[in-house]
Amino acid sequence: MTEGDASSLSGASRPRLPRGVRLKHDDIRNEWLLLAPERVLKTNAIAVEILKRCTGEKSLDAIVDDLASTFTAERSRVDNDVRALLTELATKRLVDL
Amino acid sequence: MNAADPSRPVGLLAELTHRCPLGCPYCSNPLELDPRQHELDTASWKRVFSEAAAVGILQLHLSGGEPASRRDLVELVAHGAKLGLYSNLITSGIGLTQMLVSKLAEAGLDHVQLSIQDSEPRSADHIAGYKGAFARKLEAASFVTEAGLPLTVNAVIHRANVRRAGAMVELAVRLGARRVEIAHTQYYGWGAKNRGLLMPSREEAEAAIGEVEALKTSLSGTIVIDHVAPDYHARYPKPCMSGWARRTLNVTPSGKVLPCHAAELIPGLEFWNVADHSLDEIWNHSPAFNAFRGDDWMREPCRSCSRKTIDFGGCRCQAFMLTGEARNADPVCHLSPHHHVVETILAEARDDTHPPQPYAYRRLRPSTAVRRERLDISAD
Ligand code: SF4
Ligand code: SF4
Numbered sequence: 001m002t003e004g005d006a007s008s009l010s011g012a013s014r015p016r017l018p019r020g021v022r023l024k025h026d027d028i029r030n031e032w033l034l035l036a037p038e039r040v041l042k043t044n045a046i047a048v049e050i051l052k053r054c055t056g057e058k059s060l061d062a063i064v065d066d067l068a069s070t071f072t073a074e075r076s077r078v079d080n081d082v083r084a085l086l087t088e089l090a091t092k093r094l095v096d097l
Numbered sequence: 098m099n100a101a102d103p104s105r106p107v108g109l110l111a112e113l114t115h116r117c118p119l120g121c122p123y124c125s126n127p128l129e130l131d132p133r134q135h136e137l138d139t140a141s142w143k144r145v146f147s148e149a150a151a152v153g154i155l156q157l158h159l160s161g162g163e164p165a166s167r168r169d170l171v172e173l174v175a176h177g178a179k180l181g182l183y184s185n186l187i188t189s190g191i192g193l194t195q196m197l198v199s200k201l202a203e204a205g206l207d208h209v210q211l212s213i214q215d216s217e218p219r220s221a222d223h224i225a226g227y228k229g230a231f232a233r234k235l236e237a238a239s240f241v242t243e244a245g246l247p248l249t250v251n252a253v254i255h256r257a258n259v260r261r262a263g264a265m266v267e268l269a270v271r272l273g274a275r276r277v278e279i280a281h282t283q284y285y286g287w288g289a290k291n292r293g294l295l296m297p298s299r300e301e302a303e304a305a306i307g308e309v310e311a312l313k314t315s316l317s318g319t320i321v322i323d324h325v326a327p328d329y330h331a332r333y334p335k336p337c338m339s340g341w342a343r344r345t346l347n348v349t350p351s352g353k354v355l356p357c358h359a360a361e362l363i364p365g366l367e368f369w370n371v372a373d374h375s376l377d378e379i380w381n382h383s384p385a386f387n388a389f390r391g392d393d394w395m396r397e398p399c400r401s402c403s404r405k406t407i408d409f410g411g412c413r414c415q416a417f418m419l420t421g422e423a424r425n426a427d428p429v430c431h432l433s434p435h436h437h438v439v440e441t442i443l444a445e446a447r448d449d450t451h452p453p454q455p456y457a458y459r460r461l462r463p464s465t466a467v468r469r470e471r472l473d474i475s476a477d
Contacts, residue, residue, distance in 0.1 A: 018247060018275075019207070019245055019246060019247055020207050020208045020246065020247030020275075021247075022183060022207065024155075024181065024183075026153075026155065028105065028153045029105070029153065033155065035155060035156065035183040035207075037185065037208045037210075037247065037249055037275075037276055038156075038185070038249075038276075038278075038323065040107055040155055040156065090318065091317055091318050092321055093275045093276065093318070093320070093321050
């Protein structure tokens with residue numbers, strides 16, 4: 001995926017984890033995992049916060065606003081992080097946009 | 098970024114039954130199939146799933162045989178969901194009704210893997226040894242997608258369908274699959290028995306690999322293609338099972354726990370049964386699991402090879418089958434002193450002068466099959 005793809009994502013799209021992709025806290029290993037067909041992905045703290053908000057209800061823009069204010073972070077940086085992650089996961093069909 | 102805590106398994110392959118209406122000649126089940134009367138009962142499987150969750154298993158693969166041959170399938174799926182396990186149904190599609198699929202979805206099933214034998218209906222039915230199988234699989238795919246469940250299509254590649262590897266990917270897209278697995282045949286169990294009829298020539302295999310790799314790019318974002326290339330043609334072996342007893346457990350219909358589905362063909366290994374031990378004990382202490390952990394067991398050339406942490410010396414079962422000793426390097430490796438065995442097999446695959454022979458279809462032994470039919474009727 002190129003940068004162009006990430007920035008061409010519409011801010012109005014409502015990302016969600018499709019059925020068959022689940023974010024889970026594994027109490028035994030004490031870490032967050034994204035469970036998907038034949039895959040178990042370790043998920044870092046930033047990705048967890050993004051993915052928790054991908055419920056299909058909020059728009060991408062609203063998710064970025066929310067994260068930027070919750071973590072008092074620069075909006076443009078958050079925007080980049082969110083787009084990069086969602087673009088990567090969409091290519092793997094792990095998130096629907 | 099795959100999770101890898103080698104001290105705990107992540108996947109459990111639960112072979113709920115060996116009963117299956119199809120007879121795929123490459124089936125990975127052992128030649129000696131468990132008859133129905135030896136299958137674990139519902140309560141035992143539920144206990145195994147609970148023990149699996151406690152030992153750290155994240156994904157539960159419900160397989161067989163055909164798992165829909167089990168009448169308690171919905172109950173088992175519901176139990177897995179209650180435990181928070183990610184459940185994956187690996188099915189031939191035969192026996193999946195619309196009603197059953199919607200009940201499975203309601204019970205919390207996460208994902209369905211449906212096998213197809215070919216993109217050509219007649220060839221597909223011939224490979225499965227079951228008339229009308231192809232049509233029923235297409236129907237099963239629609240039940241799955243209509244129920245809102247994510248679908249993966251699995252296709253095993255061999256001589257009879259190798260020219261249609263790309264067409265099978267396209268069929269998967271039409272069926273609404275989000276993911277497709279294109280796996281070249283591995284020669285264990287029934288696959289080993291039928292090897293002469295299944296192995297494609299190097300040219301055919303390479304053409305299929307090229308076709309599928311090209312589709313990976315052109316279909317990116319539409320469907321995810323997981324491609325298992327044929328290891329006989331490779332320079333290095335595959336990291337079989339990501340290393341022996343490092344990530345997964347396999348429970349047979351009668352409750353024997355194996356580090357991999359083909360492990361029983363290695364003589365002298367002691368497998369434990371869930372009837373006698375907990376999964377935790379088996380994972381940590383069963384002799385079969387400890388037999389090839391780490392690298393103390395390795396011989397040369399693996400022992401001093403820098404790739405031993407990458408491919409773990411390849412597949413123990415293949416090493417045994419082709420060299421007679423499971424501790425040898427997988428002879429697929431070009432560094433193996435037994436590599437000529439693989440080259441001989443490949444040379445034979447190019448020789449098409451043999452008259453075509455019928456497949457040895459995967460079946461329960463005739464006497465067992467008759468008994469099974471009677472049991473089916475009386476249990477209704
Ligand atoms: S590979 Fe074929 S015969 Fe074997 S269990 Fe699967 S569908 Fe049945
Ligand atoms: S010698 Fe052994 S460890 Fe080295 S590449 Fe070959 S199989 Fe792998």
